[in-house]
Structures are given as structure tokens and as C-alpha cells.
Amino acid sequence: MTRASRTLMSTTAMAALAASTLAASTLGACSPTTPTYRGEPVSVVDMHLHTGTWDDIPPPMQAFLAERFPFPVNLAPEGVVNDVLSAQGIIDQLDDAGIEKGILFAVYAPQTVGLTTNEFVAARVDEGGGRLLGFGSLPLEGLATSQHLRIDELRAAIESYDLRGIKLAHPHAQAALDEPAQDAIYALAGEKGVPVYLHTGNTPAVGARIEETSTNPRFLQRVIEQFPETTFILGHVGYDFIDHDVGDLDVALDLAATHDNVFLEASALGSAGSDPEGTNYGQILSAIRERGLASRLVYGSDGPQRPGFVKDYLQRTLAALDAADYELDEVRGVMKENLAGITSLD
């Protein structure tokens, strides 16, 4: 697991990873089964996945994880973790869930959740045989003083690695959402025709900035209006991951309702660990539909986290969409077509 993939992971979730890894590692390859909604097949793309290696994890966290793996995996956890986050490990998770493709995120947040470079993501995408796509990123801290260099690097990465979007996580990168130095990122995204995914809402990650200026999507209003050609995906719809509350959901929905270039994503917040009864997830999905924004919602899980998570999150989501009374066409949009409208999935 990368530091990035631990972003939203609680201690409990890590213990669950440890407990489930041994069992899951003994399972064979599963044949893909297309998911269904009200009896009809639905194509799914998971637009929010992480990759990495054991070596990406700082030593204190390696020790923390190793203690929690069951015997005998605790003696050599490196191999198991590397398997889960490898290209094949992620594809096995997609197959298990019946998911067509997954998007891997680059992450530049060395102070908090770590580093998954554009180059690393590109290598995993290459290994994925068409099943994996990538979103690039760049370091935000100190951007004002090295803007041209970093933007040029990101541009080169998007072009040479055929990246399909840009991922930013301001709280983890210890940056504010409204720093003018970041305008060049949004201009680049508009020019290249790729969406920008932004973590919105807070995070329990140690060292992350939880001030409103880093978490509340209202601080994106200026750039959303200044860059109408750029698509903004408000990740986690402003969720409060510390108090497990809908947080700034209304702000995210207001922005989407008033700006055609705003999309919504609701990964991680509806997991069994975060929202056991699905109450918050159901409320959020209902609110999106009631506001007439089902066509702006794109599906992501924030996996793989642990073996089985990718499938579990999809099944929980399909059940929650059903409970919120989404129609089949709306679900097909959420699961793939809405995303296909804002970036190439080929």
C-alpha cells in the first residue's frame, strides 16, 4: 500500500487489510462477471485507484502495518502489499468486481501520504494491457517559485504518457485551494482537454491541512468560473472524513448546479468502515439526484485499499443508487458514460 492509498484509511481499516490479506491471497483468479442494476448489465469504470510499492511506505508505517498482518504474513509483508498494489493485483480486483477499467492516480504529497510519480503510474498503465489508465499530478507546495518548470513537466507527462486527467489533493499537499500559482494547472487541463480531479473535504491523514481554505470547495469558485473550458471533478463531494458527516456537500452541489464544468465523485465515504449503515452515502446520492445532477456524478472507489474493497464498494454503491431510486440510464451514466463524456477512456 502506498502512503497515498492510506489517505482515508483508519487504523481499523488497516487492521482489516491485515486480516483479509492472507485469506484473499489464497484465492485464485476470478472470471469477470458484468455487474447488474435491476437485472440489467452495467459497464463500470473505477476512476479512483492507487498504486505503489512497499518501499514507498515510510519505515514507521511499514512497522505499524507489519505488526497487524497475521502470522506468517507478518514475517514478510512486503510481498503481499506489493502484490495487492501491482498492476496485476489491481486487475485481479477489477476482475473480481466485473469492472472494465480503472484509473490510477499519481500523488505528490511527501509530507503526508507519499509519492506516486507520473512515471510510476505510466509504467503501471503500460503493464495493464488497456485495463488501466492514469491521471498525472505535480507537487503543489512552493509552486509559486517553480511554476513554469513544474507545469512544463506536467504537460510533458500528459503528452508522453497519454494521461487522461490531473489529480490534486490540496489538504495532503498542504496547499490552499485558491492559490493563483495553481491557475496554470487549470489552464493546462483546459488546453489538453483533460479533467482535474480535486480532493474536497477534510482528511484524517496525519500532517494534512484541514483548514477550510484547503478543504471547502467554495474556494474553487473563482477558478471554476475563470476556466470554463476546464472540467473540475469535486472528489468526495466535500465529505467530512473526520466526523463522518456530509460536510460541505451542499457547497459542492451548488457549484455543480450553477456551473456546467463541475462534476462530482463520491469515493471512500460510503465504505463499510466509514459509513457502516450506508446512511451518509444514501443521503448524498439522493441529494445529487434530487438536485438534477445525476449526469454529473462519476464513479470511483479510492481502492484497492484491501483485497475485496473494489468489489465491495461497487456493490454498496449499486445498492445505494437503487435505494435512491436512480434509473438504469442514470446508473449507466454514473458508472461509465458521464466520465467518457469528459475524458477519453479508450
Ligand SMILES: [Zn+2]
Ligand atoms: Zn484516493
